[in-house]
Amino acid sequence: MRVGDIMSVKVETIPASATLDEARERMWRRNIRHLAVVESGALVGVVSRDGLERAKGPSVREAISGPAVTATPHTTIREAANLMRGNRVDSLPVLDAQADVVGIVTVSDLLDLIGKGVDRAPEDPGRRR
Amino acid sequence: MRLDEFMSSPAVTVPSFTSAADAKAAMERAAIRHLVVLGPGRQIAGVVSAGDLRDDPRGNVAEVMSSPAVTASPDTDVATAARLLRERAIGCLPVVDGGRVVGLVTVSDLLALLGKGALRVQARNPAWTLPGRGPTHHPDRRGR
DSSP states (O other), X not given: OBHHHHOBSOOOEEETTSBHHHHHHXXXXXXXXEEXXXXXXXXXXXXXXXXXXXXXXXXXXXGSOSSOOOBOTTSBHHHHHHXXXXXXXXXXXXXXXXXXXXXXXXXXXXXXXXXXXXXXXXXXXXXXX | OBGGGTSBSSOOEEETTSBHHHHXXXXXXXXXXXXXXXXXXXXXXXXXXXXXXXXXXXXXXXXXXXXXXXXXOTTOBHHHHHHHHXXXXXXXXXXXXXXXXXXXXXXXXXXXXXXXXXXEEOOOOGGGGXXXXXXXXXXXXXXX
């Protein structure tokens, strides 16, 4: 299974110059926890509700942490889990070959996936059928 | 897969009278993001996360911890744990056996299982992956 199978395809974007209040309002109105932050048409990061709470500066630009860690629709779920864990992020914007944002996958999406039922991977001989 | 197959054990715990500053230092020393807070008799009193101890923490952990903590059992299965973490919007589940904290499972632990290929996920209900899935909140139905 790949990121393209589980990502949310309706991604809200917000300019890096937007105010923190504008970002909060957008999240509240859409009932979401992450916004893709763009500048000059390119993705520069992700802002989360937690990031907004911690932000010191006036604009969304100050609330994003480092360059965005991204995935593609073809990234495997396994790779996505490693990207999130290794980079300590809770979401991955999904970019197509043109570097356009086509989706977002979050930790919650991965928990949903596990919550829907998992098999032990076949390399464990203990439970193999 | 049961939680006792992959939980961190023993869990790192602190007594409820620990100062928030000491708890923050303990987390940094152990490079962890969650501590289980124990009350009298070593019963679980709550959980404190790195997010609860941002900036300049004052007082003691009992004042900032999440309490009561959502807990699981050693034989809870990984799918149930994932649903609990998701639905309760929490970062960790203390594992309790006979009133005693025996381990801790975090969201990061579940990502690690996925990441090393120890779990095989199933697309049981493809409908939920349909394009356009997402917020169901209606913008006009604003609460107070």
